[in-house]
Amino acid sequence: MTPDRLRAALRGVPDPQWLDAALRRVAAEPAAIARLFPAAARRCGRGPLPDPPGWTADEAARALLLTALPADQAAATAETLYRHGDAAEKRAVLRALPLLPIGAACVPLLHDAIRTNDTRLVAAALGPYARHLEQSAWRQAVLKCVFTGVPLAVVDDLDGRADGELGAMLAALAAERHAAGRAMPADATDLLDRLGAGSDLTTAREA
């Protein structure tokens, strides 16, 4: 994902002039983002964008506002906007993180999001920026997706990163589900198959 692609996608929003002016203002006066960020959904809409897939107008507009910040203020401002944000604003910050020049500085926001029970935040924390997340936390987050019904398609680089330990954790969850007479989500059993850890779980899948 690139800022240019998001900007192109937002040309059709109800009030594109508002967004252009807001981006110029944030570049010139970074503190202005505090009020522009919550207002973005009211001005740009909340619906899904035709492209890029999986992005809504408010997420894209807020991500662009973050990219307009001076580089040396991006990490601290992203953290403040996340801490002060409603659920939609938090989600937008999480999705913007891989676009920002911040290194691993905002990993604590991922930990916060993964701790919540808001599945939209958990999902948003597992995008490309999760490459900075330590492996143990990443495994727990993937397991939480399976546990709470978040599709594994939201997890960036799932197959590249899934390891034997994640396979063991998923197999244990599958065993619990099987014992309870409950099914595992199909995408989790598929992952188990790919990890070669699902061979003894046929009955769990059929349950």
Add this chain to the structure above:
Amino acid sequence: MRIFDPHIHMTSRTTDDYERMAAAGVRAVVEPAFWLGQPRTSAASFVDYFDSLIGWEPFRAGQFGVRHHATVALNPKEANDPRCHPVLDLLPRYLDKDGVVAVGEIGYDSMTPAEDAAFAGQLALAVAHDLPALVHTPHRDKARGVERSLAVVAESGIEPGRVLVDHLNEVTVKLVRDTGCWLGFSIYPDTKMTPPRMVELLRTYGTERMLVNSAADWGRSDPLLTRATGEAMLLAGFTGDDVDQVLWRNPVEFYGQSGRLDLSDLAAPGVTFAGNSILRGGE
């Protein structure tokens, strides 16, 4: 019967309530910030509460197909505790949020000077943020509390049509009916107002600018009394359209003045309301 409960404290309710409300026709709610029974001791406690009103609680409501909005304020009771006053400086941040559709509950509890200051100051915030205001009226010394509230509202310069005066009854309704403010009635199992009494008030004063809520919270209360009131109206000869006006269109019109009501996916196709995203942007 589609129902918009314009005043209910869902934070204090269970998922069973959400299920029963959704089954009864409750499709949208407004949760006003109020006190929690146990007094707070710092502004930080309000921050967690407000964050829940714009974060976790709307998510929880969404699981049951109920659209959740909030109003935010320092409530009259806790306006008397200086440890809580710093929250007034944090309110502007919350009044910018999409899910916040009014300043409230503000008003009087014991009519102290500290309550005067918080009430007037927060009405000014409503004007500055172009938001409506939800005014709680006191349980004790109610009639004088309502009169004094209306005087503070008039002095603030806020347009009366952007003010909802709540918890009214047979005595206090007369004081508010001709002010231009909206009138709220909290239907309780046996105290503030009951469905049969509410029907009598609607017969006497009509259905315009009249709002019915359950005000359900952590005390003895019932989130289905909005529905019970609608049924009592039908039994008494009111039309389905009258019920829809009181239980849906009136609260939509009042809180719609915020420009922030998001009833997309809920409203009938083609229904629009000034300034509000009945359809999600981009659709």
